[in-house]
Amino acid sequence: MVNPPTIKDVAKAAGVSVATVSRVLHNLAGYSDKTKQKVLAAVEELGYQPNAIARGLVNKRTQTIGVLFPDVSSSFSSDLLRGIEDVANDKGFSVIVCNTAEDGKRTMKYLQVLREKQVDGIVFTSEFLKEEYYEAIKAMGVPVVLVSTQSQKHVIPFVKVDDRQAAYQATDYLIQKGHRQIAMIGGTKTDKIAGIPRLEGYRQALEDNGIGFAESRVAYGDFALDSGRRAMEKLLAEAPPFTAVFAASDEMAIGAMGLALERGIRVPEDISVIGYDDLSIARMIFPPLTTIHQPLTEMGRLASDMLISLIEGAGQVSSRIVSHRLVERQTVRNWP
Known part of the structure; x- marks a missing residue:
């Protein structure tokens, strides 16, 4: 040989x-x-x-980055990962993907795995950065970039949209279409990163248009499809009458639409629905989902580029609030 x-x-x-x-x-x-x-x-x-190992001996790098996702099977995560991998591969880095599960059940375990793998940096996504996570990453001595989350305590670069403003725009759009009785399917009730800001945006839009906020018109999920079904079921059973629903994720919006269909409730003829994310599935369902677009793949690219710049010592990087926009499709109609 x-x-x-x-x-x-x-x-x-x-x-x-x-x-x-x-x-x-x-x-x-x-x-x-x-x-x-x-x-x-x-x-x-x-x-x-x-030889990658030989290179690592020279520059003390493994040319790998770790990415932490709460749910790697979601369309949200796959869209982000596409952008992260695009840039990483272009710059000679490999990506290790970790599924931390809901509520970060395995986050500490995977941070230890990434430490053992001697990754050069970490992209941390969609989860609140607990102090124990921060201390573990700090002990590793590697840079970290946050995506679709941010730290309110530590100065860590992040990439995200303005969740409060985006939720405000979604709710205001329904109001401009004539809706006054608007329910919301919110994210995790205690989530300071996306759940609470999106609820605040919804509430502020109602108040700015002279519509009273009713806690009884809000049901909570965990951003996943099944939780949207459960939340819609709760709203239909317990909430005052409503003509429109703002869901804090596309998956919850689609789950809600499925439950409504099973109950003989037509979208948008009987109830209008607007989502949040603009995942590819939002274009595939029928009727296609009106939603708030956040550029997930571009956010992944930005985060990966920022992280590799920090790894290679190219200087400081600045956090980025990226633009969102409303995408009109076929799940919202004028009311009445």
Whole structure:
């Protein structure tokens, strides 16, 4: 069996030292353009593949990043991950994905796994950054970027939309369509990152339009499809009459629509529904879901780019509030 070419073979073929080859491969200074072209030509001719472990010994990096998701099976997570992986792969990094489960049941376990894997950085998504998580990441000594969440205690770069403003826009849209009796399917009741801000946006839009807020018209889920069904069932059984529903996630909106259909309630003829996220499934269902678009794949790209900049010591990065927009489809109608 033929042994794969080594860096020494490249150096010999190019007529330079091993140190020069290493400098060229790591984009360091100290050689002419002619020398660089000779080295790259030798690399291509020999089919030399730099060894990731050897690179790690030189730059003390493993070229891996860890990503923590509360639910890797959700469309929300897959859209974010697409963006994260796009940038990571372009920049020579591998991605380790961890499913922390609802309420962060396995977060500490996976932070320990990522520490053992010696990842170079972490993307932390969609969950409140508890103090124990922060301390564990701090002890690892690696940078972290937050996505669709932020820390109110620590200065950590984040990428997210303005959840309160986006929820306000969704509710105000229903009001401008003539709806006054508007229910809400909220996220986790104690969630300070998305659940509470989206409820506040809904409530503020009602109040600014002279509509009283009624706690009885709010039911809570966990952003997943089944919880939307349960919340809609509760609203139909217990809430005062309503003509429209704002759901704090597309999956909950779709779950609510499914339950309504089973009860013979037509969308949008009988009840209008607006969601939040603009997942691909929002375009596929019938009728297509009117929703708030947050650019999840672009958010993933931004987060990955920010993290790798921190890993490579390219300087400070700034947090980003990205733009949302309302996407009109077919689940909201003028009322009456």
